[in-house]
Amino acid sequence: AQSVSQHNHHVILSEAASLELGCNYSYGGTVNLFWYVQYPGQHLQLLLKYFSGDPLVKGIKGFEAEFIKSKFSFNLRKPSVQWSDTAEYFCAVNDQEVSGGTSYGKLTFGQGTILTVHP
């Protein structure tokens, strides 16, 4: 079964610092990769996704992530964080084979990383 590992449970940064949140998955087949964010008191929402093509994907609010197939990784980055980026971030993976070849559904989530940005 697929498993997803996020390296850090809680990251604390000052504004303007650079951010990188690690995400590794275990299954080596065809996968779709996602980063979700949950701001305090709000719904879980999609930050960015990778299905195919350019392994460097850009999302909302200046976030980007790089898919490195050989390392089973999909790390999230932002060059300069803001106080408003304070939230919990979840990496998620969808196995196309497990889902019967479809490219959606059956998301496996990582444990989540709480990001706190100090002004």
Place this chain on the structure above:
Amino acid sequence: SAVISQKPSRDICQRGTSLTIQCQVDSQVTMMFWYRQQPGQSLTLIATANQGSEATYESGFVIDKFPISRPNLTFSTLTVSNMSPEDSSIYLCSAVPYNSYNEQFFGPGTRLTVL
């Protein structure tokens, strides 16, 4: 996109009782899912809610404990049956709209506390 609402937003229940959570989407969707987020843990998929047929459950989850209905393309319910304190969790509904190109949208969740 899709806007998903859940009712109730939170509830406190007694051991041995059952609670039904409703999930309503503002547009027709292809797939609907139910997740559980236990305290301090990540989201775990409970089941896929299939329209007009029995839900597909993940390992560790069974229909007798978590019966699910999906009578149409925009609505689903999850019942947590014969509750125990271990069922205290946030339960989330998600959906994939037809025009979303596989983006999964999430509801606000239902925070359940079982005493």
